[in-house]
Amino acid sequence: MSRLPVIVAQGGVSPAGRTSGFHGYRRLVLECLDDQSQSDTLAALRTLRNLPEGSSREDILSGTLIRELENNLFDHKAIPVHQAVQAEAGSEFILKGRRLPNPLPAGWQLEKREDGQIKVRIETSQQLMIPATRESLVSAAGQLPSGFAPEKLYQSRNHPRSLTMTVFGASDAIYSAGMDWNVIKQKLSPDQVAVYSGSAMSQLDFNGNGGLLQSRLLGKRVTSKQCPLGFAEMSADFINAYILGSLGGTGTNMGACATLLYNLEQGASEIRSGRRRLVIVGNSEAPITPEVMEGYSTMGALTTDAALRNLDGLSEAENPHWRRACRPFGNNAGFTIAESSQFLVLMDDELALECGAEILGSVADVFINADGFKKSISAPGAGNHLTVARAAALGRAIAGEDALRYRSFVQAHGTGTPQNRVTESHILSETAKVFGMDSWPVAAVKSYVGHSIGAAGGDQIMATLGVWKHGFIPGIKTINGLAEDVYSEKLNILQNHLETGVDQMDLALINAKGFGGNNATALLLSPGTTRKMLKARHGDKAMTQWQKKNESVTRQQDDYEQRCQSGESNPIYQFGEGVLDGGDLTFTGEQVNVPGYGQALNLEMENPFWHFN
Known part of the structure; x- marks a missing residue:
């Protein structure tokens, strides 16, 4: 029987704000929430943006989500x-x-x-x-909230932007778990921990690979950091070296826009098999640079200012509706690039109960399929049909026909391109027909935060976990209706927020379609469904004990939230602290003891293959 990968914490930062405390999700459906939740999220955004007390609601919200490019990244007009x-x-x-x-x-x-x-x-x-x-042809992007500067929160030493976002995002996830990392380590051996995090496009600003390639042409010198800090897996390296001090598994998978789901698949698979017990999964992407935007724009993938004006019948003298730049499943002209940093903490079910961890949901599986032969590397193919069908089938196998048909929803890839609106809607419509859905809810969070490339799946998961907490699926508010070529049979492609009730949807499919044929669909199980599964496996007594331990976790989560609201919480960054070398380890023929971990690394291995002598 497989172990269940339980989501015990989430953290990060996106154009919608801080992920922990569900604030990123709340920004999407703010007007639907009760007064206290709205007030808390406005306060969280105000603190994140370093705005003075007394700032108006309009001032706080104006510097979030998709909007006109701001000069803190680069001057798009020069x-x-x-x-x-x-x-x-x-x-x-x-x-x-x-x-x-x-x-x-x-x-x-x-x-x-x-x-x-x-x-x-x-x-x-x-x-x-x-x-x-x-002047850039594209003036809209999903930027982190105005005034938020992750590099100023710790001694960043000219780190590339995506790595400064990693330090903030991973720290946010670990703090929001409400558990002492050193206490958790006492229950684990080093090889039972892993970190899978990176970026689809590496670090492309001037402090990373961008500067490595530009410096000589700009009459400057290459620095000693630009090359090593430019690697795509450096996000995982930073978490291991400066945040967790982990000696466990590490690395990143790269699959274009499906990258985070690729990492999630590896982390969840290793927990199910028992190889790991705790995994940090995430991605941090900072692709808002002139070169990247020009590249996608030249491909015809990004929506330009001229295209936006044309959609809305505006003159050249009028500003486009930048806030509505991304229009999934409506009349659209391309995607809107974004930056984001999203992280999940996964534990196996036994460890989650033992620690009293928060249960935000669980990962049933992530299905990955390529497209096979293609007309062009960017053209869609058949692979995503397979991943969506497999995820739906597993949802049916775990929770039953009714749960899939009436209590599931889809977080679509929903890029806002004319090609995506046709191909993805067709996939979802055909899946709904086959599995008996009548009005399958479909959401597209990129309409709010844009397309953060490798981290996009994390934005979708952030929005999904919030649905189970607060009971509203975010609608696609940037469109006036569905485009004529969209397949909508058996689908409810949401144009308004859909109230579902708290934890009333049992299943969610997270869909990703990447350049080159990198298709991935994750099946997530709700907190309620996850608890039912844990109870069936571990019994009432274990659940009662978990509930008691969870009280302490909740208190620590509340304490972290208060520190964030008051601006007193800084990211974890332990530079040069607790450094180990071989002399600190205790070796025998049977095990290795590592300081800080309560369990030794076992060296008594069995031959996993057949005997030949």
Whole structure:
């Protein structure tokens, strides 16, 4: 019998705000919540954005979700470029001596002036690169809340943006678990822990691979950090080295827009098999750079300002409706790029009960299928039909026909591209027909927070866990209706928030479609369904004991929330603390004892294959 991967904590930050405390989710359905919940989330956003007390609701909310690009990332109206110009033979210009290139370009004749400068005469026609600027064709993005600067919350030492987001997001998840990490380690051996986290596109700002590739062309030097900190798996490395001090499994999977679900699949599979007992799963993506946006825009994937104006019949003099840039399943023109950092803490069912952990839900499985032969690398294929069908079938097997048909919903990939609205709606409609759904609720959280590439699945999970806590599935408020080519039979593609009641939906499918044929669909089980499964397996006594232990967890969660609200909580960042080397370990032929862990690493292994002598 497999162990159940239980979701015991979530954390991170997205354009909707801080993930813990369900604040990111609450921002999406704020107007549906009770006064206290609204007030708490507004306070959380105000603190996150470093706004003064007394700030208005409108001021607090204006710097969240998809909106016009802000200059803290780059000036989208004046992006630096090099413009090629042709200098004719006989052209002259003045340079300081120390600015002369070495070696000199062919055809340059030099004359030293009395002021120490050098007059350069070009004997032959040649091309020169002159600094200039251009305006971006795309002005909308899902940015982290205005005023939030994760790099200022700890000694970031020129870390790439996605890694500073990792430090905040992973810390948020660990703190929000409400448990002392050192106490949990006493129940585990090092190899029972793992961290699977990264980014689909690596670290592409100037402090990472972006600067590594740009520096020489900008007349600057490459730093000693840009290359090593640019690796895609560096998010997991930071969590191990500076947050958890973990010696367990580590790494990241990369699957374009399905990357987080790929990591979730590995973490959940290892818990089910018993290989790991606690896994941190996540992704941190910071793709809002001029180069990345130009790349997707050139592909025709990003919605441009001109396309938005055209959709709404606006003149060139009018600003597009940036807040409504992403329009899944409606008349649309492309996706809206975003940044996000999302993390989950998973425990096996026995450890979760033993620790009194919060039960936010559980991961039944994640199904992954490629597309097979393709017309182009970005074109959709058949693989996503398989992943959605397999997830629905497992939901039926676990919770029954009625649960799948009447108490399940879908968090669609829902990018906002014309191609996605057709292909994904067709997949979901056909699945609904086959499995007997009559009005299957479909949500698309990218309409609020944009498309954070590798971290997008985490945004969808954040919104799903909130549904079970507060009872509202976020509707797609950015569209005026479904596009004519959308398949809607047997579907309820939500254009308004749907009230379901707290923990009344048993199952949720999280769908992801990535470039290159990277398809993944996760099946999540609600907290109520998870508790029923735990009770069936472990009995009433174990559940009663869990409930008592959970009281302490709840108190610590409340304490963390209060510290966040008051701005007194900083990320975990333990640089150079608790460093171990081989001399700190105690080896025998049967086990290895590692300081800080209560269980030894077992070296008494059995041959997993057949005997041959």
